[in-house]
Amino acid sequence: MKKSNKITALLLCAALLLPLIAGCANVGNESKVIGLFMPSKNEPRWIQDSDSLMRQLQNKEYRVEPRNAEDDVELQIRQIEEMIEKGCDILVIAAIDSTQLQATLQRAADKKITVIAYDRLIMDSPHVDYYVTFDNFEVGRLQGEYLEKALDLPNSNGPFHIEVFAGSPTDNNAIFFYDGAMSVLGPYLDSGKLIVKSGQVERVEVATQDWLPSLAKERMAGLLNTYYQNGTELHAILSPNDAVAMGIIETLKDFGFDGDEKPFPLITGQDSDIANIRAILAGEQAMTVFKDTRTLADRTFRMIDDILLNKSAETNDSKTYHNNLKIVPTYICKPVMVDAENYKRTLIDSGYYEMADIMD
Ligand code: BGC
Numbered sequence: 001m002k003k004s005n006k007i008t009a010l011l012l013c014a015a016l017l018l019p020l021i022a023g024c025a026n027v028g029n030e031s032k033v034i035g036l037f038m039p040s041k042n043e044p045r046w047i048q049d050s051d052s053l054m055r056q057l058q059n060k061e062y063r064v065e066p067r068n069a070e071d072d073v074e075l076q077i078r079q080i081e082e083m084i085e086k087g088c089d090i091l092v093i094a095a096i097d098s099t100q101l102q103a104t105l106q107r108a109a110d111k112k113i114t115v116i117a118y119d120r121l122i123m124d125s126p127h128v129d130y131y132v133t134f135d136n137f138e139v140g141r142l143q144g145e146y147l148e149k150a151l152d153l154p155n156s157n158g159p160f161h162i163e164v165f166a167g168s169p170t171d172n173n174a175i176f177f178y179d180g181a182m183s184v185l186g187p188y189l190d191s192g193k194l195i196v197k198s199g200q201v202e203r204v205e206v207a208t209q210d211w212l213p214s215l216a217k218e219r220m221a222g223l224l225n226t227y228y229q230n231g232t233e234l235h236a237i238l239s240p241n242d243a244v245a246m247g248i249i250e251t252l253k254d255f256g257f258d259g260d261e262k263p264f265p266l267i268t269g270q271d272s273d274i275a276n277i278r279a280i281l282a283g284e285q286a287m288t289v290f291k292d293t294r295t296l297a298d299r300t301f302r303m304i305d306d307i308l309l310n311k312s313a314e315t316n317d318s319k320t321y322h323n324n325l326k327i328v329p330t331y332i333c334k335p336v337m338v339d340a341e342n343y344k345r346t347l348i349d350s351g352y353y354e355m356a357d358i359m360d
Contacts, residue, residue, distance in 0.1 A: 035083040052297030140180020158193035213247030220251035242276040259283035
């Protein structure tokens with residue numbers, strides 16, 4: 001072969017090989033399948049969680065199979081079991097009912113599929129390999145601390161009237177939120193500085209099944225009609241999240257609260273939903289908690305990557321989250337208190353929202 005022909009042949013070979021070499025980092029990734037199960041689209045956070053996680057996993061060219069079960073427990077179980085049948089490597093599950101997945105996870109274990117509980121711990125199964133979440137006790141503590149400070153409980157005599165709402169009994173997180181808030185408010189309830197006129201304070205009696213705003217709305221109306229009709233002021237409402245807070249606010253508006261002549265009680269929340277940031281700016285809600293879903297997604301992504309590379313996944317807690325059968329190795333992310341004073345710093349400057357999203 002002539003020298004010039006040899007060079008042409010070499011260049012041709014290189015040109016053919018180049019795409020293979022360039023794609024090397026991801027070779028084989030697309031054969032790894034990750035099932036991603038979110039509970040619903042009713043609350044914006046689950047959409048944000050899913051979007052962030054999808055973005056990261058697809059960048060690495062993993063095949064992601066996202067499913068959303070619209071808060072239907074049976075549908076979520078079916079979706080997970082179909083995925084197990086089809087074949088996948090990792091299941092990432094934000095459970096609708098954390099107590100209903102034992103049989104399903106047994107099937108996953110039989111097929112050697114790794115299970116990551118996402119945000120909500122899956123209970124009563126030995127087959128939960130990892131958990132990635134926020135510090136759920138801290139979420140409640142931030143809510144309690146906000147009320148403590150806003151009412152100046154350490155220094156004032158009170159008494160102040162408060163009503164208490166909790167999250168869904170199907171969600172292990174709800175226990176942590178409630179316990180965290182009560183770790184601050186409990187002593188003031190005991191001393192009588194805080195009074196619950198309805199007397200309803202135990203978590204089971206103040207729970208909001210499936211986190212439904214409509215149920216919170218209904219319960220709030222009952223409370224106002226029964227206990228706050230004679231001009232008795234209601235100073236604060238412990239609401240476990242933004243969706244429940246929205247239900248409560250709707251009722252308060254129906255009862256004439258307007259943030260002006262009739263100021264709203266101090267209402268807590270969690271998730272930093274746009275509607276609730278607007279409510280905070282309008283003086284309807286006092287605070288929320290920011291749980292940066294980008295961080296949670298990033299931690300989950302790193303876990304997945306490590307597991308698929310046969311490395312041990314990074315966790316930072318091995319004592320807090322017991323699912324009744326075992327302590328699940330967990331990566332815990334940090335929640336942040338948000339109110340009218342710091343929302344720009346926490347939500348806008350961090351690029352989580354644009355100012356226009358909130359002002360629209
Ligand atoms: C999540 C909260 C959410 C609630 C209702 C909890 O498990 O941690 O962020 O507001 O579920 O969806």
